[in-house]
Amino acid sequence: MKAAIELRQVVKRYGATTALHGVTLEIGDNEFFTLLGPSGCGKTTLLRMIAGFEDVTEGQILLFGEDISGREPNRRPVNTVFQQYALFPHMSVIDNVAFGLKMKGMDLASRRQRAGRMLEMVHLLAFADRLPSQLSGGQQQRVALARALAPEPKVLLLDEPLSALDLKLRQAMRVELKQLQEETGITFVFVTHDQEEALTMSDRIAVMSAGRVQQVGPPREIYEAPVNRFVADFIGETNLLEVEVEAVEGGMARVVLPGGHRIACxxxxxxxGRHHLSIRPERLAIASQGGEIEATVERVVYLGTDLQIITRLDGGAAFDVRLQNSARVAVPAPGTRVGLHLEEGAARLLAD
Structure with a gap:
């Protein structure tokens, strides 16, 4: 895979505070790459450094093999879509989209033609003559995307652009964004704290915490094979269970579960020694007796398509089970003693 962006031991300091600690990443050409993490983890700082809005304290940022670490933002072939769309309120939709092209000196006919093509791509050509105030939030977001794409940047940076939208619109825009990236062939670097956004759109994800990259990989790998407790706990829902590890060899561990059952994982x-297992709630089944783990049902929560069964282990730890909601599912009542069965491969030993 050809690299669009290379970050080599990138450090960012603000006085005595280090925001990024030697970040090294390679983002492929025509890739939808997501920087995912909680607030304050450094993901937006990293995005702003790629854009040129923040200086690099140490390290290098390369764009298609060329070092752009010290280059001004307007001399980088990248565009950014921010959380706030910053459309010009006095300009029509098509003039907003064409504005960057005008700044580059493109003639009127050419820039209106390209702006029209971009609006057609985001399904807003019929709204070309409206003002931004006459559009919904989702429509304004698509205008901002069209404006950023019009100059044909090599890389598009997106800083939580969906966070201001309601849930239904966010879900619809995820599909549109991914489709837009595939149609244009442009590298998208997307920043979010929303795990579901990252999992549904990304080719690869970099999970960040405290200015460091914890894990990089495709969505399925990040979810199914987290490397440590932070990644397991941050991505989706998981049960973290402290166990006694008897041996680790060849990528497999032999562990003793609470209650004495032994499993390989x-x-x-x-x-x-003592370490933690990650066990996803949907990888468990409930039986009236037997099972690798024994627990007591505390509460059953109806979630529409799913049922969340909140149980408590004999040692006091809470343990969640997710079952698909169905008339065929026997739901245990609170106070019931149950056995929890682990699907094959459900448990993963983490590096604490």
Whole structure:
């Protein structure tokens, strides 16, 4: 895969505070790449450094092999879509989209033609003569995307552009964004704290915490094979269970569960001793007796398509189970003793 962006040991300091600690990443050409993490983890700072709005303290940023670390923002072939769309309120939709082209010196006929093509791509050509105030939030977001894409940047940076939209519109825009990226062939670098956004749109995800990259990989790998407790706990829902590890060899671990059952499971890393397993709630089944883990049902929560069964282990730890809601599912009442069965491969030993 040809690299569009390379970050080499990138450090960012603000006085005595280090916001980024030696970040090294490679983002492929024509890739939808997401920087995912909680507020304050450094993901927006990293995006702003690629755009040129923040200086690099140490390290290099390369764009298609060329070092752009010290280059001004307007001399980088990248565009940014921010959380606030910043459309010009006095300009029509098509003039907003054409504005960047005008700044580049393109003639009127050519820039209106390209702006029209961009509006057609985001399904807003019929709204070309309206003002931004006459559009919905989702329509304004698509205008901002069309404006950013019109100059044909090599890379498009997106800083939480969906966060101001309601849930239904966010879900629809995820599909549109991914489709737009595939149609244009432009590298998208997307910043979000929303795990579902990252999982549904990305080719690859970099999970960040405290200015460091914790794990990089495709969505399925990040979800199914987290490397440590932070990634397992941040991506989706998981049960973290402390267990005794007897041995780790060849990427597999032999562990003793509470209650004495022994299982073999994949291991991110680790040695013998006390460590944590990650067990996703949907990878568990409930039985009236038996099972690798025993628990007591505390509460049943109706979630529409799913049922959340909140249980408590004998040692006091809470343990969640997710079952698909169906008339065929026997739902245990609160106070019921149950056995929890682990699907094959459901547990993963984490590097703490």
């Amino acid at each position: 994949p291991a991110a890393a680790g040695t013998a």
